[in-house]
Amino acid sequence: MTIEVRNSIALVTGANRGIGKAVTVGLLEAGVVKVYTAVRNLSSVNDLINKYGDRVVPVEFDLTRKETSDAAATIATDVNLVVSNAGVVKLSTPLDADAVESMKYQMEGNVYPLINLAQAFGPILKANGGGAFVQMNSLASIKNFLPFTGYSASKAASYSVTQGLREAWADQGTQVISVIAGPIKTDMSDAAGMSEGAPPPSVVSDGILAALKSGDFFVYPDQVAQGVAKVYESYATNVLEIPR
Numbered sequence: 001m002t003i004e005v006r007n008s009i010a011l012v013t014g015a016n017r018g019i020g021k022a023v024t025v026g027l028l029e030a031g032v033v034k035v036y037t038a039v040r041n042l043s044s045v046n047d048l049i050n051k052y053g054d055r056v057v058p059v060e061f062d063l064t065r066k067e068t069s070d071a072a073a074t075i076a077t078d079v080n081l082v083v084s085n086a087g088v089v090k091l092s093t094p095l096d097a098d099a100v101e102s103m104k105y106q107m108e109g110n111v112y113p114l115i116n117l118a119q120a121f122g123p124i125l126k127a128n129g130g131g132a133f134v135q136m137n138s139l140a141s142i143k144n145f146l147p148f149t150g151y152s153a154s155k156a157a158s159y160s161v162t163q164g165l166r167e168a169w170a171d172q173g174t175q176v177i178s179v180i181a182g183p184i185k186t187d188m189s190d191a192a193g194m195s196e197g198a199p200p201p202s203v204v205s206d207g208i209l210a211a212l213k214s215g216d217f218f219v220y221p222d223q224v225a226q227g228v229a230k231v232y233e234s235y236a237t238n239v240l241e242i243p244r
């Protein structure tokens with residue numbers, strides 16, 4: 001299952017900065033017809049509108065408000081590519097006093113919104129020929145990083161949901177892509193103290209564009225993730241192929 005990026009119509013959550021912005025620019029430069037930029041603050045994509053005109057269509061999206069996913073799906077009925085990118089991070093080890101609160105915050109920011117978005121847009125992707133759905137997962141999806149335990153747990157959950165979507169949508173021909181990224185230079189990795197030496201977010205955009213062509217499920221966009229993939233990918237692929 002692959003899609004033709006040129007002439008596609010995309011929706012990208014968190015398109016105003018970081019990885020979401022780079023993916024939006026990458027898609028526009030690759031020839032998509034338009035991108036619905038799903039953001040909290042509509043004016044935060046004004047620079048993209050100034051550059052790409054009416055190929056950029058802002059729609060309201062808040063990870064914590066399911067109704068914004070549902071409302072976006074009543075507007076963006078022509079999309080065949082959804083990039084679920086927006087997310088949150090908060091430091092917490094399992095032994096911190098606020099460990100449970102922290103994990104709840106990250107489940108509510110990184111997992112339930114993925115399910116809401118998938119439920120809102122799955123029927124649209126089906127109606128538009130199957131299309132593709134991309135989820136921004138992380139090396140933290142497959143390995144716990146102690147200071148980021150709540151984040152790691154939420155990204156492990158989002159990765160699990162991504163696998164479920166892949167199976168659930170196989171019959172409707174939707175290509176599902178799981179991006180397993182290491183540190184990428186953005187506000188998020190800066191705040192986490194992980195951005196030194198990290199590559200720019202354009203590497204994620206390049207990886208997604210390549211997978212949309214190849215039909216791959218996994219994208220390992222950066223050198224750190226590619227190093228892990230050397231030991232992980234064959235294991236993961238074999239596990240994913242275990243029959244139900």
Ligand SMILES: NC(=O)c1ccc[n+]([C@@H]2O[C@H](COP(=O)([O-])OP(=O)(O)OC[C@H]3O[C@@H](n4cnc5c(N)ncnc54)[C@H](OP(=O)(O)O)[C@@H]3O)[C@@H](O)[C@H]2O)c1
Pocket residue numbers: 013014015016017018019020039040041044061062063064085086087088136137138139180181182183184185186187188189
């Ligand atoms: N950077 C990394 O090293 C890295 C590595 C692996 C995976 N990831 C994942 O990649 C994705 C993007 O990360 P990033 O590094 O680009 O982060 P970022 O620079 O911090 O950007 C986060 C994006 O999410 C949006 N967002 C945050 N809370 C939101 C909410 N409640 N409702 C709607 N949008 C919200 C932000 O919008 P506002 O501007 O309105 O806040 C912003 O567009 C995340 O899912 C992250 O977990 C990042």
